[in-house]
Amino acid sequence: MSSPTIQYEYRPEHFANSEPNKYTAATLRREEMVLNVGPQHPSTHGVLRLEVVTDGEVIVDVVPHLGYLHRCFEKHAESLPFNQIIPYVDRMDYVAAMNSEHAYVMGVERMLGIENDIPKRVEYIRVLVAELNRLASHFIAIGTYALDIGAYSPFLWLIRDREHILRMLEWTCGARMLYNYIWIGGLFYDLPVGFEERCSEFIKYLKPKLTELQQLVIENKIFVQRTAHVGVLPLPTAINYGCTGPVLRGSGLRYDLRRVDGYSVYPELDFEVPIGKGEVGTLGDCWDRNWVRVAECRESLKIMEQCLEQLTQNYPRTRDFNPQAVVPKKIRPKAMDFYARAESTKGELGFFFRTDGRSDVPVRCKARACSFHNLSVIGDISRGALLADLIAIIGSIDIVMGEVDR
Structure with missing residues (x-):
């Protein structure tokens, strides 16, 4: 037996004598x-x-x-010598392994007091491959973000260009993503013959592609409507949560460790630090964070051009150059607590070491993962947004779970 149908009839006179604003959203269940x-x-x-x-x-x-992806990085590191930890560093932010290696290796070198002994050619090669990897990481961030909000073609374009970078890095060290190329005191090997020329050709190829990316995606009317005023991160909130990288700079603070700390050869290079300005929406929204990443790609190309100029003119390859000449045979730092940091693709990546002075294995190793801090702000910037905007907010933060859940 079917249940009886109950019909409701709406009549304006039923509410004619109601109190003003009685049936507002705030009073509804x-x-x-x-x-x-x-x-x-x-x-x-x-x-x-x-x-x-x-x-x-x-x-x-x-x-x-x-x-759901706990890699146990710190506990692995506390059972291995310093030089054998590098492959585990690669597996944290696996789309920017060169940048992670650079931060870790510099920290150990400073702890050993050999940072000033590193040859200039080694330093310029480190910065060159790190900026190549920064491009590859930002291409993943921007491409998958466009895919998240419904644009398929930009993802394919950026993966195509990222593939050029991965092939060059594979040519350098034999690995596509997990490199173990930057060693404590040097490099695994010098750049292959012809690398500088091929990298220069890639820069010429990529410059107009970035202009297309700016015009067809970042300035696209649909993209702007989908990202402007969405996921707004005020600067005080970003600072309180410890956000760094494009997430912090998208909120308007010009804070980049390549400038603030001036490590490696970055003080000798000319480049700008882009920040969000709220040009199409609210300062610190999803659009600003993506615009900062595209602008950083252009700055990375400027850095790479300067590194190539130094490597070909002032510090060219020679037959007697040994990239492992300063690599210590035994790594046994003094007993101390030490913290070192660098600008990874997603922000400040830091490593804390505690050593006892007797062993080449750290007593304590702790990673300060930038993706973890950036992710922690998601609750604050998502409240009050629509459910469909949540995916846009997640993508604008650019997290890698290998680093978050290390």
Whole structure:
């Protein structure tokens, strides 16, 4: 037997004598619901689970849950000599392994007091490959972000150009993503013959491609409407959460460790630090963060050009050059607590070491992962947004779960 149909009839006179503003959104009954986004969802950029509390389509709260990709980096590092930790550093931010290696290796060299003994050719090669990897990382960030919000072609374009970079890095050290190329005191090997020429050709090829990317994606009307005023991160909030990298610079603070700390040969190079300005929306929104990454790609090309000029004119390859000449035979630092940091593709990547002066194995090793701090702000900048905007907000932060859940 079917249930009787109940019909409701709306008549304006029923509400004619109602109090003013009685039936506003604030007085209506809330219907909150808890949704799980991930860890299998591709737009969470890895095995991240977001516990999302929604009221209809409006986000009430977001709680990120970790633990689905725990790599045990710190415990591995506390059972290995310093030089054998480098492959594990690669596996944290696996799309920017050169930058991670650079930060770790510089930290150990400073702890040993040999940072001033590194040959200039080695330093310029390190910066060159690190900026190549910065480009590859930003291409992943921008390309997958466009894919997240519905644009398929930019993803294919950027993966195509990223493939050129990966082939050059593979030519350098034999690996596509996990390199173990930057060693404590030097490099695994010198650049292959002809690398400088091929890298110069790639720079000439990529410059107009970045202009196309700016015009066809970043300045695209649909892209602007989808990202402007969305996921706004005020500068005080970014600072309080410890955000760094493009996430912090997108909120307007010109803070880049390549300038602030001036490590390696970066003080000798001419480049700008782009920041968000709220040109099409609100300062610190999703559009600003993506614009900063595209602008940083142009600056990386300027850095690479200067490195190539130094490597071909002032510090050219010679037959007697040995990139491992300063590599210590035994790494046994004095007993100390030491912290070193560098500008990775996603922000400040730091390493804390505690040594006892007797062993070549650190007593304690702790990584300060920039993606972890950047991810922690997602609850604050998502409240009040629409559920469809959550994916756009996640993508604009550019996280890699190997670094978050290390």
